[in-house]
Amino acid sequence: MALLDEQTQAALRQYLERLVEPIELVTALDASDAAKQLGELIEAIRAASPKVTVREAMGDEVAGGRRPAFAVTRPGEAPRVHFAGLPLGHEFASLILALLQVSGYPPKVDQAVIDQVKSLTAPLAFEVYVSLSCHNCPDVVQAVNAIAALNPNVTAVMIDGARFPQEVESRQIMAVPTVYLNGALFGQGRMELPEILAKVDTKNDERVRAQLAQKPLFDVLIVGGGPAGAAAAIYAARKGITTGIVAERFGGQVMDTLAIENFISVKETEGPKLVAGLEEHVKAYEVDVMNHQRAVGLRPGAAGQPAVVQLANGAELKAKTVILATGARWRELNVPGEREYRGKGVAYCPHCDGPLFKGKPVIVVGGGNSGVEAAIDLAGIVHHVTLLEYADALKADAVLQKKLASLPNVTVITQAETLEILGDGQKMTGLRYRDRASGEERQIDAAAVFVQIGLVPNTDWLDGVVARNRFGEIEIDPRCATSVPGIFAAGDCTTVPYKQIIIAMGEGAKAALSAFDFLIRQSAA
Structure with a gap:
């Protein structure tokens, strides 16, 4: 049975028509069954485009000597993007993007991000441990691969933990994705390209603060980019008012959800796919999306003054109304040993x-x-x-x-x-x-x-600002208004019963309509 079915092979040929410059696959195989499968994958890629050539590795130039493995490079250049193991499952998309980006096809990120990547001067060697069933891992793999494809000072290796159990055991890796940088632990969990850049580029905070300082006074500022926040943004923007979203991670908890089978009219989907649709819908309107920014404080407006949302990097955003849609996170057991062994079992x-x-x-x-x-x-x-x-x-x-x-x-x-x-x-x-x-x-x-x-609401930063119940949920009325005029809340961070995606979306829409009504009444007063 072929490793790739006819439909996948056809899709592969179609994708590789976009190759900009010739690429070279450098193989490091052995006698294992996994290596035979990898060899079959390499041959399928080579056969899919005349711009692809294949050669065997010399010494340990591929994946630090790991086998079976391969690298994607341009002829005559040292390999920078490596795969140790078989990049199928969720990582097949990472492979396709690596082939394209190494050839010169630009990643789908802002030019400012590309310029920031190219400005990095320090040598960076990323190692990303994954499982092929992990839906968060591809985001990290694709991010570091893009950095390596754009910057000759950077290398990136995807490592399938199931293929290298001794290495996983020696490094005590018990959660994926786990990222090592220059041989030291860099981070665990889902990370996007801007987050990684923020950690390796020490001048990033200063640039971001300067950019945020130029933001206008928003009519409505939404804190949180999950289903409630996205719905609030769409409904607010459709009213023609100045709308912004500030989110630590667009998509929120939904990004960590695999199977979704109760979203009405959609028989089944996955969290990341739903979030991609939400983001596309939000960006179809004039919404200022400020992603990867964590809110740490809120000063409600008084005597006609705007509310101020304080961010972790020291920046401040001002708005006439605020919608709190910060969602929730996994509830912890809060027993001895839990935090000590997080990520270690x-x-x-x-x-x-x-x-x-x-x-x-x-x-x-x-x-x-x-x-x-x-x-x-x-x-x-x-x-x-x-x-x-x-x-x-x-x-x-x-x-x-x-x-x-x-x-x-x-x-x-x-x-x-x-x-x-x-x-x-x-x-x-x-x-x-x-x-x-x-x-x-x-x-x-x-x-x-x-x-x-279960879940616990992300409202610790609002202590003493708005009324919350004993569970930390923000108390709201039927119109999503909080105890503070001009401050609204929606979704899993509130007292609304039943924490469901579809309910959060409805609450976000309701909060936006309530904020708009508040603005109309204020202007008429």
């Missing part, structure tokens, strides 16, 4: 990190939909899954519980109170819990624990 994304624990026992904490879905997914990868639920019964939908019960390598324990994450100082080794029925304490040995116990 304690994980929050089963789709991303599950493949790193293939054949090993793992634990899932949480019996709602997220927890049961995680257990079902992991059961197909790991040796055994133990699911712990605090209540006396699972809370997931019946269809999910039925599927879970059919799996032979899953154990469900209810009335289990997690007490401590255990470890050996380097990685997590197990979990201690209390049986709430008997009071007995017990221990489970495991390689990882996946925490799936």
Whole structure:
């Protein structure tokens, strides 16, 4: 059976018609089955375009000596973009973009970002550890590959953790994506190109502050770029008022969501795909999107003065009205050992990190939909899954519980109170819990624990500014108004019941209409 089906091969040929200059694939193979597959992929690429040639590597010039691996370069140049392992699954898109960008096809980023990349002078060697089922990993791989394609001082290596288990074990990598820079740990989790540049370019903050200082007074400024924030921006912009979005990460929590099957009129989709659609829709209007900026403070306006949103880099933005749509993040267990072993066995994304624990026992904490879905997914990868639920019964939908019960390598324990994450100082080794029925304490040995116990609102920075309930949710009225005139809120950061994407979008639209109504009444007063 061919590695690439006819449809994929046809798409590959179509993409490679865009190659600007000839490229060269430099191979470093061995006798493994994985190398045979990689060789087949290389041949498919070579056959797809006359601008592609292939040669064998000399010494360790490819992927630091890892095999099987290959690099993409231009003839006569030292390889800078490398793939250690087989870039299929979610990483196939990373491969296509690398082929194009190394040939001279420009990445789809602002010219200012391209200029910033080209201005980097320090040698940078990126190593990105991924799993092919990780939907966050391609963003990081594609970002560092673009930097390497544009700047001769930079190299980038994608490393499939499943293909290099000894390396993963020696570096104690238990979460993906994990990025090393010049041999030292650089970061974990999803990162976009501007975020990476901000960390390697020490002059970046000064430039960004100067740019933000030139921003106008907004009629409405939305803090947060998730479904609620995006909907608010579209509805506000359609009213013809000056609209801005400031977001730490456009898309928010939805970027970490893989399967979405309850978004009405869309039978099924994935979080990143939905976010791409949201961003495209927002940018169709005159909305000033200020991404990768974290809000740390809010000063409401008084006596006709505008509200001020303070950012982490020291910049300030002013607006007549503000819509808070900061969403939520994964709730933590808040037990000893959790933070110590985060990324070392304690994980929050089963789709991303599950493949790193293939054949090993793992634990899932949480019996709602997220927890049961995680257990079902992991059961197909790991040796055994133990699911712990605090209540006396699972809370997931019946269809999910039925599927879970059919799996032979899953154990469900209810009335289990997690007490401590255990470890050996380097990685997590197990979990201690209390049986709430008997009071007995017990221990489970495991390689990882996946925490799936709901969300906590991102509202800590608003302490003392607007009224919040005991859960930290912003209290709003039916029109999304907060306790402060001119400040509105929408989505998962508020008291609105049921944290769902479609509900957040509706609340964002409502908040924008309420802000517009507020502005009209103020101008008429």
